[in-house]
Structure formats: C-alpha cells, structure tokens
Amino acid sequence: MNTVRGYHTLKDKGNASQIELNGPIKCILPSRAWLGLGYYFWDTEIKWAHQWGVQYGEYLIFEALLRIDGTTFDLFGNVSHINEFLECIKIIMAQKPKDSQEVLVPEVIEYIKAHTKFETIYNSIRCADYPNSASIIRFRKDKPEETYLGGSRVQHCLLNKNNIVSQSFKVVYPENL
C-alpha cells in the first residue's frame, strides 16, 4: 500500500477545529467537481491548495494521508484504469445522439457510478490535468504528436472517507490555528 499527502482547501468560516473533527467536506457543487461529487484533495503539492484557496480570500488547508491501493481508480498512474476510462468514454459517446451536447469527464464518472458497481469497487479517483502548456514538451522535433506531459496537477476525489489514514486529517494553514 502506498500513501501520499493530500491537501483539502475550504473557505475559512471560522470553524477549523470543527472541520478537523468531522472533515473533510464533500464537494456537492457540480461547477467545481471536475471528477464528480466527492471529497477533494490535491496530491502532494500544497501550493495547488493555496492557488485554489485564493478565490475564497480567507481559506483553510487541511492535510491528510491518503491511501493509494486497489480501491483507487487511478487515472494518473495506472495505465489499465486510464484505458478502461477511455473505453467508457467511447462507449457513452457512441450511445448518445451525435448532435447532443459534448460529454464531460464528471458526467461519465457519475454515469458509471450510477449504473455499474464502480462505488463498491473503488473508494477514490485520482486524476491529473495539465494547466501549464509550457510544460508540454516534444520528444522529437519531427513528430509533434509525441509529447511529454509535464506539469501535471494531480487531484484525488474520494467517494467516501475509507482511503484517509485514520487520525491523519489536520489543519495545516493558517499555521497559527
């Protein structure tokens, strides 16, 4: 079993100690839940948690140890899972009318959560995006399609709290709390 440090950002409502006891808080706002509904943690890099927190003005960051094991649907580090998810996207795209709206990642996730045994198999999803195009580097000049995707920003969406190591959830920002 592998563990990583995860960072969970919330707006500071003056209730850090309460959240430390009962947290994390589930994201139920579809406008922000890019991996579907769940408990969100940035993987390893606390700076991503700070960057996310800026939108709130005053914010809190909580740290936890997150398990990465067979119950993690790992779209960052597991080739089988990546390919399986791509297959799910293709299946759904083939099913929906051609002229309908585009398919979004969180929609595919919520659909498979609702209509397969996904949630009985997996406790969490790990995924990355590549917000910095400067970190997309070619391997060869003559083959632009062969690119190295650096600068990944990795996040966990926990479907439940099972993959949080017990007693590891604690506030780390602001430091004086």
Next chain:
Amino acid sequence: MKNSIANQLRDHLASITKEEFAIEWAQVKSLGFVGPSAEGFVCSWNSSYSSLINKVVEPPKELAASTIKIPIKLTPDYRGLSFFSILAL
C-alpha cells in the same frame, strides 16, 4: 477483464433502450457539471493531442452570422491560442 467497469457499462447499455439511455443521460446532464471536457481529457491521456491537431475549428454558431468563417487546423504550435486570439490575428 470480464467484469471490468467498461464491460459492466456495456452490459447495462445492452439491457436498456436508446430512449431509456437518453433519460439516464439527461439525469446526469441535469447535475450541471461544467468541468473539463472528456475530449480534452482523451487528448491529454493519449499523450498526443492527435485528435486536436487535425481538427477544423469554426466560430460558435451565434457568431457565425456576423463573422467570416475561418477554418483553422490546429497544430501543436497553435495550442496556446484561443479561438478569439486566432480571430484577432
């Protein structure tokens, strides 16, 4: 794998009609996600962007009537340009 999520998804879709799928999909759509598109995700995980490279981009329909359509082939060098910055060129 026989019992993979993809196979479970196939089994589910084989057991329902197109109309039933449309209802289920509408339920997911009604959640109101605005996250990154699956297409972008596919391109990223392909480690290539091959599906973008040869994609012809046209203006959004609401703009098409008042602007000139400029089909543009995206190449990796143009990846950082938005549609509007290309239009400004």
